[in-house]
Amino acid sequence: MCNIQKARIAYAGPALTDGEMDVRELAPALIAFAEFVSNAGKAIGCERNIKVMLNQDSLNKGSFDITFILNMSILEQAKLFVEGSKSTGLDDLMAILGYVANTGGTAVVIKSIFDLISTIGKKAMTKITKKSPDTSEIHLADGTKIEVNINTLKVFLDVGCRKSIEGVIRPLETAGIDSFEVRNPADKTDKKPVAAVKKSEAELFKAPPAKEITEELPEAQSQEMLVKLVTINFEQGKWKVTDGTNPAIWVTIADEAFLNQISNHEITFGSGDMLRIAYRHVQKLKNGVLSSEYIVDKVLEVRPAPKQIKLDFEYEE
The missing domain is CATH 3.30.70 (Alpha-Beta Plaits)
Structure with a gap:
């Protein structure tokens, strides 16, 4: 039926x-x-x-x-x-x-959603209070009170x-x-x-x-990883790296001491250099949309790319 x-x-x-x-x-x-x-x-x-x-x-x-x-x-x-x-x-x-x-x-209770939206217009709402099991009251910034059916309000x-x-x-x-x-x-x-x-x-x-609802998911423990540099963005502090298996990812460098060394020209980089890093994978849920960010808390080691050609035997200078 x-x-x-x-x-x-x-x-x-x-x-x-x-x-x-x-x-x-x-x-x-x-x-x-x-x-x-x-x-x-x-x-x-x-x-x-x-x-x-x-x-x-x-x-x-x-x-x-x-x-x-x-x-x-x-x-x-x-x-x-x-x-x-x-x-x-x-x-x-x-x-x-x-x-x-x-x-x-004694008061008109608005039931039509179209009437409610038109009545409120561009006026700001200050609060909503419950009047009865079936009705609520919307308070506007100009002092106006609008009684509305609870389902229409939903x-x-x-x-x-x-x-x-x-x-x-x-x-x-x-x-x-x-x-x-x-x-x-x-x-x-x-x-x-x-x-x-x-x-x-x-x-x-x-x-x-929509109301912004941000939820930070349980944070993963710090991990270590060896990565190769792909792209460096000094201004934004985001670097693109690869671990050799997964597609390249963007990481945020949060190691202030390391960044200061770069600013003071104490560290330089070249093509093929690698970093051993301690990082965290942080996930956030905002309005139902999941986002991820890799944060490097500490750069443990900088490994320059080899500068000598490959030989089939040991050679000491």
Whole structure:
């Protein structure tokens, strides 16, 4: 069995008067919308993957019928019957898209992600506080307080969701496309949007940078190795070396005494010279990207390249 919800999105403007849109703009935008649905589902804790389908007969004056399909097992169907459709995440997703009106008691609770981004605009956030199990309050630098649905907030703070939203809104940068709209999927003639983004607001939907998270992995013990010099960069302190087996690597020379000897011309180098070094292999994990650095703590020995030709016998001067 499948749990199904339908949505309708549209791009509007003079360029779409005849129902035409450049496929080079349309295809990436629709892919971005599908990615947004997937990312939003993960952000709000939907346990099942949501399949996004574009209906064959959906192209109508720049608007597109979208079907969300959630496949469920018999046990999941029984759980849905007992607990209600919200357990699937589709109802929450529809609210995030704007299909549930922004409501509240004495204050309006924003549920549409598009309304939330537009409302905050370029104002700086100072803090976020929890108001109830379902809502949080965003405090802005100008003193404004915005009450928001907790799932909408999760999507707002998610880097993947924000990047895919940026892709959905990108066609508004094109001349003749003036707005992105979420419309009523039940009536193709109803062009009144339930949520909309104007061309003038497109800049607000640029994805903000991800929070920088740097983790230094357990440091390896100091090791010794004999390496041959390949390239020397005195200014940056990075030297390219090879151990004869692996591809050449860049190392950072952290031996200040050795560097001072070079500055004072106490040590000189030539082609083919080798170094015996004590080094560490340091790895860092930043925003999910792994990087490595070889740090030379001590240059133990400089071995000049042989200057005498090879002889098949011993020779003493």
